[in-house]
Amino acid sequence: MKLCIVTHKVAIGDGQGRVNYEVAWEAIRRGHHVTLLASSVDFALQQHNQVDWISIPVKKYPLQLVREIAFSTQSAWWLNKHQEEFDIIKLNGAITSARGDVNAVHFVHSSWLRSPFNLSTQNLSLRGTYQRFYTALNADWEKKAFDRAKVVVAVSEKVAQELIVIGVPRERIRVILNGIDLQEFAPGIVDPQKWGLPEEVPLALFAGDIRTPRKNLDTVLHSLMQVPELHLAVVGGTAGSPYPELARSLNLENRVHFLGFRQDVPDLMKAADFLVFPSRYEPFGLVVLEAMATGIPVITAATTGAAELVTPDCGFVLPDSDDAQALAEALNQLVKCDRQQRQQMGQVARTIAQHHSWANMASNYVNLFEELQPC
Numbered sequence: 001m002k003l004c005i006v007t008h009k010v011a012i013g014d015g016q017g018r019v020n021y022e023v024a025w026e027a028i029r030r031g032h033h034v035t036l037l038a039s040s041v042d043f044a045l046q047q048h049n050q051v052d053w054i055s056i057p058v059k060k061y062p063l064q065l066v067r068e069i070a071f072s073t074q075s076a077w078w079l080n081k082h083q084e085e086f087d088i089i090k091l092n093g094a095i096t097s098a099r100g101d102v103n104a105v106h107f108v109h110s111s112w113l114r115s116p117f118n119l120s121t122q123n124l125s126l127r128g129t130y131q132r133f134y135t136a137l138n139a140d141w142e143k144k145a146f147d148r149a150k151v152v153v154a155v156s157e158k159v160a161q162e163l164i165v166i167g168v169p170r171e172r173i174r175v176i177l178n179g180i181d182l183q184e185f186a187p188g189i190v191d192p193q194k195w196g197l198p199e200e201v202p203l204a205l206f207a208g209d210i211r212t213p214r215k216n217l218d219t220v221l222h223s224l225m226q227v228p229e230l231h232l233a234v235v236g237g238t239a240g241s242p243y244p245e246l247a248r249s250l251n252l253e254n255r256v257h258f259l260g261f262r263q264d265v266p267d268l269m270k271a272a273d274f275l276v277f278p279s280r281y282e283p284f285g286l287v288v289l290e291a292m293a294t295g296i297p298v299i300t301a302a303t304t305g306a307a308e309l310v311t312p313d314c315g316f317v318l319p320d321s322d323d324a325q326a327l328a329e330a331l332n333q334l335v336k337c338d339r340q341q342r343q344q345m346g347q348v349a350r351t352i353a354q355h356h357s358w359a360n361m362a363s364n365y366v367n368l369f370e371e372l373q374p375c
Contacts, residue, residue: 001032004086009040026362088369094141103149110139111162117280155284156305179361180293187295190270202230202335205272210236216280226328237261269294278321279304292349299330314349
């Protein structure tokens with residue numbers, strides 16, 4: 001089979017890029033030839049004799065929107081010349097205006113545009129206007145891309161439902177959940193003092209972009225006021241974030257520890273008692289699966305795609321992400337659990353996560369490609 005993958009990056013340190021990285025290696029392992037139409041590709045893949053890299057350089061363009069238009073235009077020009085050379089073409093959302101056979105959907109912009117939590121719809125600033133324009137354009141481009149695909153892959157059942165809302169027939173949708181590195185995220189014990197965090201106190205972890213209200217750190221902070229013994233470690237860049245000041249205004253500065261952007265999240269998860277991540281809108285939410293693989297309980301919300309993996313034996317799923325009282329009750333329940341009870345919940349979480357390795361995810365994608373491959 002000759003497979004073409006169209007994506008911005010093919011690399012381990014990038015969410016969507018990691019998915020395509022794993023898919024490419026699985027296709028190679030099965031003896032298929034892979035062409036990568038991308039701006040950046042992992043060096044080992046570049047050097048492999050079963051891989052061709054068609055570079056689409058876009059760094060010189062000043063805005064993300066302009067870079068995406070440039071990538072779409074250049075990749076479509078190349079694909080329209082070479083489309084017949086491939087058995088399967090895999091796209092990612094509205095990445096190109098050319099036709100693809102399989103389109104993997106990691107984010108549905110039309111759903112985010114309609115979300116009551118999308119504050120750009122109420123923000124009259126220049127930045128808010130740009131964000132609305134950017135989201136609306138992507139929503140339109142995505143719909144056209146999904147209509148042209150033979151199969152649309154949703155990264156969660158939540159995304160599948162969002163696709164149905166915009167008119168994608170259910171019979172053309174497959175759900176393939178994102179994967180996890182089960183070696184990198186594995187149970188263990190790490191001393192919280194490594195980050196200057198207190199010992200012998202309940203410690204929750206929050207990880208995400210804290211410059212935006214979408215991840216919902218504000219509700220977590222307000223809930224924390226009702227759980228006086230709990231400390232919270234927050235991973236995420238603080239530049240431009242309103243939440244350090246909110247924590248100070250709530251007199252939480254002694255219990256909320258802002259750690260900035262971190263590369264050592266796997267170790268931080270081993271130091272925490274549980275994860276709290278009630279995102280207001282999250283197509284998947286890989287951090288939930290990462291915490292489960294590490295063997296710690298999780299608190300999330302139904303607005304997060306990965307919540308479908310969370311059972312009452314390993315955590316809590318809040319029906320309303322903004323219900324501070326319900327979140328406080330869930331926090332209190334985990335704080336009041338003894339260490340053995342939390343460990344039992346973590347063991348259940350780890351067992352669930354073991355079904356969602358990167359290898360399993362990649363295998364599901366390549367199985368789909370082989371199923372669609374012309375005879």
